[in-house]
Amino acid sequence: xxxxxxxxxxxxxxxxxxxxxxxxxxxxxxxxxxxxxxxxxxxxxxxxxxxxxxxxxxxxxxxxxxxxxxxxxxxxxxxxxxxxxxxxxxxxxxxxxxxxxxxxxxxxxxxxxxxxxxxxxxxxxxxxxxxxxxxxxxxxxxxxxxxxxxxxxxxxxxxxxxxxxxxxxxxxxxxxxxxxxxxxxxxxxxxxxxxxxxxxxxxxxxxxxxxxxxxxxxxxxxxxxxxxxxxxxxxxxxxxxxxxxxxxxxxxxxxxxxxxxxxxxxxxxxxxxxxxxxxxxxxxxxxxxxxxxxxxxxxxxxxxxxxxxxxxxxxxxxxxxxxxxxxxxxxxxxxxxxxxxxxxxxxxxxxxxxxxxxxxxxxxxx
Amino acid sequence: xxxxxxxxxxxxxxxxxxxxxxxxxxxxxxxxxxxxxxxxxxxxxxxxxxxxxxxxxxxxxxxxxxxxxxxxxxxxxxxxxxxxxxxxxxxxxxxxxxxxxxxxxxxxxxxxxxxxxxxxxxxxxxxxxxxxxxxxxxxxxxxxxxxxxxxxxxxxxxxxxxxxxxxxxxxxxxxxxxxxxxxxxxxxxxxxxxxxxxxxxxxxxxxxxxxxxxxxxxxxxxxxxxxxxxxxxxxxxxxxxxxxxxxxxxxxxxxxxxxxxxxxxxxxxxxxxxxxxxxxxxxxxxxxxxxxxxxxxxxxxxx
Amino acid sequence: xxxxxxxxxxxxxxxxxxxxxxxxxxxxxxxxxxxxxxxxxxxxxxxxxxxxxxxxxxxxxxxxxxxxxxxxxxxxxxxxxxxxxxxxxxxxxxxxxxxxxxxxxxxxxxxxxxxxxxxxxxxxxxxxxxxxxxxxxxxxxxxxxxxxxxxxxxxxxxxxxxxxxxxxxxxxxxxxxxxxxxxxxxxxxxxxxxxxxxxxxxxxxxxxxxxxxxxxxxxxxxxxxxxxxxxxxxxxxxxxxxxxxxxxxxxxxxxxxxxxxxxxxxxxxxxxxxxxxxxxxxxxxxxxxxxxxxxxxxxxxxxxxxxxxxxx
Numbered sequence: 001x002x003x004x005x006x007x008x009x010x011x012x013x014x015x016x017x018x019x020x021x022x023x024x025x026x027x028x029x030x031x032x033x034x035x036x037x038x039x040x041x042x043x044x045x046x047x048x049x050x051x052x053x054x055x056x057x058x059x060x061x062x063x064x065x066x067x068x069x070x071x072x073x074x075x076x077x078x079x080x081x082x083x084x085x086x087x088x089x090x091x092x093x094x095x096x097x098x099x100x101x102x103x104x105x106x107x108x109x110x111x112x113x114x115x116x117x118x119x120x121x122x123x124x125x126x127x128x129x130x131x132x133x134x135x136x137x138x139x140x141x142x143x144x145x146x147x148x149x150x151x152x153x154x155x156x157x158x159x160x161x162x163x164x165x166x167x168x169x170x171x172x173x174x175x176x177x178x179x180x181x182x183x184x185x186x187x188x189x190x191x192x193x194x195x196x197x198x199x200x201x202x203x204x205x206x207x208x209x210x211x212x213x214x215x216x217x218x219x220x221x222x223x224x225x226x227x228x229x230x231x232x233x234x235x236x237x238x239x240x241x242x243x244x245x246x247x248x249x250x251x252x253x254x255x256x257x258x259x260x261x262x263x264x265x266x267x268x269x270x271x272x273x274x275x276x277x278x279x280x281x282x283x284x285x286x287x288x289x290x291x292x293x294x295x296x297x298x299x300x301x302x303x304x305x306x307x308x309x310x311x312x313x314x315x316x317x318x319x320x321x322x323x324x325x326x327x328x329x330x331x332x333x334x335x336x337x338x339x340x341x342x343x344x345x346x347x348x349x350x351x352x353x354x355x356x357x358x359x360x361x362x363x364x365x366x
Numbered sequence: 367x368x369x370x371x372x373x374x375x376x377x378x379x380x381x382x383x384x385x386x387x388x389x390x391x392x393x394x395x396x397x398x399x400x401x402x403x404x405x406x407x408x409x410x411x412x413x414x415x416x417x418x419x420x421x422x423x424x425x426x427x428x429x430x431x432x433x434x435x436x437x438x439x440x441x442x443x444x445x446x447x448x449x450x451x452x453x454x455x456x457x458x459x460x461x462x463x464x465x466x467x468x469x470x471x472x473x474x475x476x477x478x479x480x481x482x483x484x485x486x487x488x489x490x491x492x493x494x495x496x497x498x499x500x501x502x503x504x505x506x507x508x509x510x511x512x513x514x515x516x517x518x519x520x521x522x523x524x525x526x527x528x529x530x531x532x533x534x535x536x537x538x539x540x541x542x543x544x545x546x547x548x549x550x551x552x553x554x555x556x557x558x559x560x561x562x563x564x565x566x567x568x569x570x571x572x573x574x575x576x577x578x579x580x581x582x583x584x585x586x587x588x589x590x591x592x593x594x595x596x597x598x599x600x601x602x603x604x605x606x607x608x609x610x611x612x613x614x615x616x617x618x619x620x621x622x623x624x625x626x627x628x629x630x631x632x633x634x635x636x637x638x639x640x641x642x643x644x645x646x647x648x649x650x651x652x653x654x655x656x657x658x659x660x661x662x663x664x665x666x667x668x669x
Numbered sequence: 670x671x672x673x674x675x676x677x678x679x680x681x682x683x684x685x686x687x688x689x690x691x692x693x694x695x696x697x698x699x700x701x702x703x704x705x706x707x708x709x710x711x712x713x714x715x716x717x718x719x720x721x722x723x724x725x726x727x728x729x730x731x732x733x734x735x736x737x738x739x740x741x742x743x744x745x746x747x748x749x750x751x752x753x754x755x756x757x758x759x760x761x762x763x764x765x766x767x768x769x770x771x772x773x774x775x776x777x778x779x780x781x782x783x784x785x786x787x788x789x790x791x792x793x794x795x796x797x798x799x800x801x802x803x804x805x806x807x808x809x810x811x812x813x814x815x816x817x818x819x820x821x822x823x824x825x826x827x828x829x830x831x832x833x834x835x836x837x838x839x840x841x842x843x844x845x846x847x848x849x850x851x852x853x854x855x856x857x858x859x860x861x862x863x864x865x866x867x868x869x870x871x872x873x874x875x876x877x878x879x880x881x882x883x884x885x886x887x888x889x890x891x892x893x894x895x896x897x898x899x900x901x902x903x904x905x906x907x908x909x910x911x912x913x914x915x916x917x918x919x920x921x922x923x924x925x926x927x928x929x930x931x932x933x934x935x936x937x938x939x940x941x942x943x944x945x946x947x948x949x950x951x952x953x954x955x956x957x958x959x960x961x962x963x964x965x966x967x968x969x970x971x972x973x974x975x976x977x978x979x980x981x
Contacts, residue, residue, distance in 0.1 A: 052562050073568035085559035089581040098577075099567035150567075397784040401793055404778050408800050408858065411811035414822060418814060432822035477710035484703030492707060494971065499718050501908075501967045503915030505936035506960070509943045509953045510721035510728055513735075539717045546710060571702050600804030602918045603936075607944050618806035622922065633814055640807040651802045655795050658802070662859065663866045 002063030002076075002153040002186060003028045004049060010057035011044050011210075018044045020210040021058065026188060031180050033189045035197035036207035036233070043158055045207070046190045050156050051075050063153055078147035079156040082163060084139045086131040086146075093118075093127040096146045117148040120182060121175070137168045144176070148183060155180075157189040161196060173199055194234050198222070206230045223354075228283070228363035231356060237288050237320065240330045243360065244284040246276055255284055255357070258326045266301035266353055273357055276366060285356030285365070288320065291332030293340070294347040301353040312340045321346065412644070418637035419443070426633055442638035452639065454613055455620030459643075462533045462616055463598040469534065470541040470594040475587070478549030479575045483561060493550060500543035508607050511536065515608070530614045536604045541597050545590040548664040552586030553579055589661030592654060596647045617643040728953040735950060743954040752930050752938075757958070759845065760934040764914040764962075767852040771913075772906050774853065775860020780890075782861070783868045794865065801858040809922040812851045813838075816923070841931035844924050848932050851919050856912075860905055867901040868894065904973050907966045914966075915959055935959045 004026040011019040019041040026032045034042040047053040049060060051072035059066050067075050078099075086095050093114050100110045118124045121141040131139055140160060147155055160176070161169045177200055180187055191197055197204045198218040206213040206221065206229070214226040225231035231239045247254045247262060253270040256262040265273065276282070294304040310329070313320040318333045321340050332348060334340050357366045418426065420438045430436060446452045480486070481493045515526045526532040556579060564574045580587060605619040612624060621639040625632055651658050732739045747753040782793050800808060815822050816837035824834040837847045871894060879889050895902075917936040920926065926933035926941060933941070935958055943952015 050562075050566060052565070072562075072566045077566065079563065079566050081559040081563060083557060083559055085557065085563040087560065087563075087578055087582070089584075098564075098569075102568045102573065146563075146567075393784060394786075397781040401778070401781050401785070401797075404774075404781075405793070405796055408797055408854065411808050411815065411854070412799060412803060414815060415811045426820070429820060432820065432825050473709040473713060476706035480703035480706035484699050484706070486700035486703040486707075489703065489707070492711065495714065496710070497971070498967060499714050501911055501963065501970065502718060502722070503911065503936075503959070503963070505915045505917050505939070506956050506963070507718065507721045507725070509939060509949055509956055510725040511717070512944065513728060513949050513953075514721060514724060535717070538713060542710060542713055543718075571699070596802070596804075600806065602804070602806040602921075603940070606921075607940070618804055622806065622810070631817075633817075633820070636810055637814060640810045644803040644807040647802050647804060648799070651798075652795075655791075655798075659794075659798070659862055659866075662801075662862055 003030075003061075004154055004186060004188065005061040006045070006049075006058065007061070008058040009045070009048060009055055009060060011041070011048060011053060012056040018210055019048070022207075022210075022212055024205060024212065024215070026186060028186055029184045031187045031189065031200060031202045032205060033191060033197040033201035033203075034205045034207055035191055035194055036213075038192055040207040041210040042190045042192075042207045046156055046158055046188060049154070049188060050077055050079050076153040077156055078150045078152040078154075079158065080140075080143045080147050080160045082159040084131070084143040084163075086139055086142055088131050091128050091130055092123065092134070092142050092145070095131065095142055096127075096149045099146070099150050113149045113151070114145075117145040120148065120179065121145050136164050137172060140164065140172055141175070144179060148179065151185075153186065155185050155187040155189075157187065157191075159191055160189075161191070162193070169196075176200060195236065198234065204234075206233060208233075225285075225356070225365055227365060228285075228358050231285050231358070231365065235287060237331050239356075240286045240288065240291070240328075241283040241358065242286070242325055242328050242330060244282050244357075245280070246273060246278050246282065246357075248278065255282075255352075255355075257284065261305055261325070263303040263305075263350065263352055265355075269301075269352060269355060269357075273366060276357070281360040282366075283358040283360050285358055286330075286350060287354065288331045288333045290351040290354045291330065292349050292351070293334040293338040294349040302349050302351050304347055304349045306345060306347050309340055309342060309344055309346050312342055321348075323348075412641075415637045415641045415644075418633055419641050421634050423632065423634055442634045443642075445635060446638055446642065451612060451624060452620070455615055455617045456642070458530050458615060458620075459599060459617040460646075462530060462537065463595050463646075465534050466537040466541060466598040467591055467594045469538050470545050471587070471591065473538065474542050474546035474549055474590065475580065476575065478546045478553055479579055481546070482550045482553035484571065496543050496546050496550075499539075500547055504540060504601075504603050507539070508603055512607055527608055528610050528614055530609060530616065532608050533598075533601075533605060533616065536608065537598045537601060540601065541594040544597075545594055548590055548593075548661060549583065549586055551664055552583040556582055585657060585660060586664070588654065588657045589664060592650055592658050593661045595650065599647055725953045725957055728950050729957055731950040733948045733950060739950075743951050746951070747954060752933070753955075755930060756933050756935060756938045756955070759932060760914060760959075762845070763849060763852070763916075763920075763932075763934050764910060767849050767856065767913050768906060768910050770849070770853045771856040771860050771909060772902070774857040775905075776864050776902075778857065778861045779864035779868055782865055794862070797861060798858045800854050801856075801862075805855050805918040806922060808855065809851060809919050812847070812854075813923055816847055838924050839928060841928055844928060844932045848920050848923055851923060852913060852916065855919065856909055860909065863901055863905045864898065867898040871897045900973055904970055907970045907973075911963055911966050914962055 004024075006022050006024040009019060009022045010017065022041075022045060024032075034045060036042050044053060048055050049062075051067065051070060055068055059068055061067065062075055062077070087098065090098065096114050096117060097110045100113065105113075114127065115124070118127055121144060123138060123141050123145060126134060126138060126142070131142065134142065143160070157176070161172050164172060173196060176189075189196075189200060198221075201218055203215060204218055204221050205215050208229050214221060214230045216224070221230060221234045225234065225239075228241065232241070242257055244255050244257050247256045249262070249264070253265045253273060254262045255265060295302075307323045307325075309321050309323050311322045313322075314336060316336065319336045319338065319340055321332045321334055323330055323332075323346075334346075334348075338346075340346055358364065359366060414433075417433065417435055419442050420435045420440070422437065422439050422441060425435075425437055477496075481489055481496070512527070515532060519525050519527060526535070560578060560582070561574050564578045569577065600618065601616075602618045605616045609615055609619065612620070615623065617639075621636065621643055625636045625639055728735070729743055730738055730740055732742070778797060782790055782797070785793065814820075818836070818839055821834065821837060823837070827833040827835065836843050838844045875893050875897070876889055879893050884892060914934075915936055916934065917940065920932055920934055920937045921940070924932040926937050930938075935955060939952045939955040942955060943949050946952070
């Protein structure tokens with residue numbers, strides 16, 4: 001059990017910087033997920049923590065010790081790989097105990113640890129099988145078992161669920177969470193799937209272009225994104241960004257979307273954006289769930305307007321609707337009973353209490 | 367209504383279907399016909415070896431139907447298998463082949479591991495070099511090698527020429543490059559995560575090789591072993607050049623130089639010897655055909 | 670400010686650490702371990718392949734007793750000898766003819782094997798590869814016996830059709846034919862196996878798509894099979910060209926170069942001159958003539974192999 005600290009960690013491949021100076025503190029017992037699009041440096045970061053990649057600059061500490069030059073086997077970590085990396089010629093039990101056998105643990109202890117891990121992961125009846133005889137989900141469990149048996153300071157997961165089908169992925173996600181609740185080992189988990197990140201993490205680290213965009217709890221990232229990248233990456237369907245400008249109309253601050261469409265801001269928001277220059281090009285960030293069908297009773301901060309729907313997608317519990325505002329496609333979520341049809345006029349309501357305002361050029365959320 | 371249309375459609379479809387399957391049947395018949403012809407062509411020499419080996423000298427010189435054995439006898443087999451000289455050839459061949467296989471594996475497996483996984487300065491060039499070496503035929507090198515060993519003998523007094531163990535030095539030049547090359551291919555097909563997992567599990571490079579790579583690439587290892595064995599067993603030029611005394615000879619050269627005495631060809635014994643000489647590779651092939659073929663195709667399909 | 674103070678400090682500490690364990694660290698370094706593991710291979714190639722190759726160049730410039738440097742004298746001597754040009758001509762005819770027939774025959778057989786039901790393929794494949802498995806020195810002996818001037822089993826059979834007797838190894842042209850025939854017999858199975866592996870790797874959907882597009886079997890071979898197998902065909906052919914060109918066993922045993930040197934190829938002639946004739950420099954010169962064609966073939970193979978690497 002240990003905390004993990006990264007200080008200005010840099011990874012250079014020849015002249016290309018894959019990771020450009022990362023600072024990250026991971027507390028003991030914490031479950032941290034690194035998430036980002038492919039090529040953002042998240043896997044490289046994980047592999048540097050594991051010791052599989054040398055770091056070009058900066059320091060990595062595990063349990064307070066600098067491990068920059070410590071080989072992987074002496075870092076006391078365990079790793080679960082995307083393709084499981086099970087040794088094909090060993091049985092499940094042999095796979096799980098390989099590390100312990102190399103360290104010459106007593107046989108009895110190896111057996112008890114393997115049994116315990118197998119029970120925890122519900123693979124007791126599989127221990128004598130070879131990886132070839134296992135399904136994808138079972139292999140995934142064995143790979144996790146191999147990590148648990150070692151009882152390491154840190155678990156590292158490198159996109160462990162991306163080879164599984166959607167249904168199994170949900171199931172294994174829950175399984176991983178359960179295991180973490182039991183063993184409480186510090187965990188660093190890499191994924192490109194924001195749903196996995198949100199559901200698993202104590203804290204999520206969003207990475208892009210080798211840098212950290214934002215660190216926070218899943219709810220912080222969802223409700224208070226710091227940048228356009230985070231705002232668009234977290235949440236599905238993604239947040240809408242509508243070009244807009246601030247305007248004073250009759251002493252009240254308005255956000256103008258098109259020539260004909262402008263909404264007065266609710267009080268809290270008006271105060272917050274008071275100092276934004278009125279000439280600046282801005283983006284209005286609205287999550288689809290804040291664009292709904294107009295309801296009979298007016299609520300503060302909720303403004304209505306009429307539009308024509310382009311496409312509707314009934315999802316069962318909700319219907320996604322798409323319409324166009326000045327060339328920008330906007331997505332909203334309406335009640336399935338709201339009578340929304342392709343190409344039909346529809347009255348929508350936007351909840352400006354949950355709006356975000358972004359600088360169009362820098363992408364910073366104001 | 368609907369049944370009527372189906373009935374109408376059925377005959378036309380049936381006829382078409384039948385014509386396709388008739389084409390297939392004819393293609394199949396022709397395939398078998400030609401395969402039989404080729405099989406006869408390919409198997410005639412070994413079968414003829416067997417036929418002749420069962421004949422006595424008298425029957426051979428009587429010039430009866432050469433394709434038939436009228437008085438089968440094992441006298442050729444008995445003569446050879448009780449001849450110390452012939453057993454000596456067999457023994458020399460076996461010893462040389464076993465040693466060469468061992469040496470080859472000890473050199474090529476670690477080298478292939480290093481070249482496929484551990485990148486060092488010049489490793490990419492070396493991998494290409496290994497392949498190029500494999501393309502250099504022994505007929506290009508036997509003369510300088512012969513002179514080299516003669517010079518070494520003059521300088522150091524270590525006599526290597528006309529000693530069977532000189533072949534232990536020479537044969538690896540034929541086996542090691544190819545075995546290294548195909549092992550590089552087999553090792554390269556092992557996913558990178560597997561050795562990373564082993565490293566995280568605490569395995570050293572050597573342990574990764576012996577406990578993960580060798581077991582996982584075992585089929586490749588077997589293929590390489592078979593290759594090394596058959597090459598050592600079949601090699602003809604090097605022993606012909608480097609060994610002359612009858613007690614130093616290996617099978618192929620031994621049979622050709624001792625059973626052919628001047629113009630007197632004892633064909634019964636020659637064919638028996640040839641068949642016995644061909645037996646070890648053939649037996650290995652019969653039992654490990656899949657590995658043998660995997661090794662054969664690996665040179666061009668892997669790497 | 671703080672940064673400026675900190676930086677040199679850190680650099681200094683890391684340097685001392687580096688120095689303290691430098692030897693130990695180097696031994697543990699991945700690249701060092703790797704180099705040591707490859708060292709026996711490097712030594713083997715350097716001393717027993719590369720060195721002799723250059724030594725051959727050196728030998729080729731000496732006189733027969735190897736006491737005097739004669740420059741290109743050996744080559745001049747060779748160029749003036751009729752036998753040399755005969756050997757050049759025969760080597761090329763031998764290699765090219767044999768490789769073409771092996772390639773075509775191998776392709777045809779591979780197709781037939783591929784055509785029959787999968788469960789019988791193993792048996793046929795196993796049978797048809799036998800010539801490749803038998804040590805060539807041993808199988809050539811069987812051919813020598815089949816071609817025997819007085820007891821030839823072929824001539825016995827042909828006599829029933831009123832043909833023969835054919836001087837299989839006695840007449841210059843027949844001897845060349847026989848040598849090439851035996852080489853085809855040994856080598857065609859190798860092509861068959863390579864092509865069969867390649868045929869298996871062509872996805873069935875491609876043939877089905879071609880059939881739907883209306884291609885007949887010939888068009889399917891021409892537009893689907895051959896392009897898909899192009900790489901394997903090229904590599905196998907080039908590889909076989911090298912092996913055939915440098916062949917020794919078959920010619921040596923079947924004809925020993927005769928009659929009247931009319932079947933000698935580079936390897937057998939180099940052996941005759943260098944080892945049997947004890948003129949090592951001249952023998953080395955002869956064998957060196959194989960280098961250009963081998964080099965060309967090797968370059969093409971290497972290009973194909975690296976192309977495959979890039980595609981993967």
